[in-house]
Amino acid sequence: MSSTSPRHDDDAALLSLGQALREAGYHFTTITPATHARVNARPENAQARSLADVFGWSRPFQPELLPSSLLQLMERSGVLIRGDQFCRCAVRASTLDGELFFHSAFPTTALDSVFFGPDTYRFAAAIAHALRGRDRLVQRAVDIGCGAGPGGIVAAKILPQAEVFMVDINEAALRLARINARLAGLAGVTARHSNLLTSLEGEFDLVMANPPYLVDPSERAYRHGGGPLGAGLSLAILDTALERLSPGGTLVLYTGAAVVNGDDPFRAAAAARLARGRVRWTYREVDPDVFGEELEAEAYRHADRIAAVVLTVEQDG
Incomplete structure (x- = not known):
């Protein structure tokens, strides 16, 4: 699965996910890939503990971290990547000028990655x-x-x-x-x-x-x-x-x-x-x-x- 190719073409679900994040007061400023890698490499950042960790820092998370409503929206929009123990989000969400923007998850290695930084x-x-x-x-x-x-x-x-x-x-x-x-x-x-x-x-x-x-x-x-x-x-x-x-x-x-x-x-x-x-x-x-x-x-x-x-x-x- 590429960084932004959905398994289910449900744009409405991704739109609802963005609205839910905004209603939760979500905020994240995207930094350079090099800085992002350095911060994520710290031992204490190996696993997500917050919304920003999941949707901004692209850190692995246990499903129990998020409300079931968010997990369902992620599933429906095709951005939930399930592993044996941890999940990941296939997109990031950043904020700019009071708005929320979905773009590619870190690291942006896919040929169709969508830039934001x-x-x-x-x-x-x-x-x-x-x-x-x-x-x-x-x-x-x-x-x-x-x-x-x-x-x-x-x-x-x-x-x-x-x-x-x-x-x-x-x-x-x-x-x-x-x-x-x-x-x-x-x-x-x-x-x-x-x-x-x-x-x-x-x-x-x-x-x-x-x-x-x-x-x-x-x-x-x-x-x-x-x-x-x-x-x-x-x-x-x-x-x-x-x-x-x-x-x-x-x-x-x-x-x-x-x-x-x-x-x-x-x-x-x-x-x-x-x-x-x-x-x-x-x-x-x-x-x-x-x-x-x-x-x-x-x-x-x-x-x-x-x-x-x-x-x-x-x-x-």
Whole structure:
């Protein structure tokens, strides 16, 4: 069983599980995989003792720990993994901006894993920052590579009048994005299978993306950015946005950039593309050092660091 593939296609049960967790006051902040592994490796954390241990830390638990109603909802939604002595949950639940988001359990080793982590919180903040004080009406918005849907959901809460799409090539991600949107009370948000924007027509007033930006030997979709130093997908999203932004439209691209000998190749490649258009843009580092453990990989043998960056582009009106 993959990290998010249900044994029973009962989205209503997973929705009810999320509602039950929220009513119980559930809260969990997802951290980096490396930190998660360190915390779980402590002897006292070998077995779950709370809701957060089960649904956040992905720790094994005895069935008696949870109310039978929660176990039934987990069973019906296909996220309960039973073992000889312990059970596990096939998804995690994290909280952001007052909402609950289902995504893949730890560790995220499956090819169809659905990402959520520190980058997600920074991405949400970047969207809120870009939309703050905006006086132009946003009618159509899209979150490219939506994963669990946080970008589209955050934007839809800020822009209740907008038509918001969440697109991804991962069906497991789209299932969870739909459920997460319903948990947030946003039934009008549309999740659709699409490689970039190939399945959607027309222009967009807002394009958002938090694409994978690492070089992953296993080429997991949620992690592998492709191209030079993992920047391939980020540059493809930039190219697509420049073609599909409406006059005055905005791109918010949160990604990672490998810095080599003090230079940022992704910024240089983006600047070359932007120089050919009629746009205004800003580029800022929001964290100078993320995923430092990746520098031990051959792909990054010449890199100084990997920075988290936000590229904001506004098409001339």
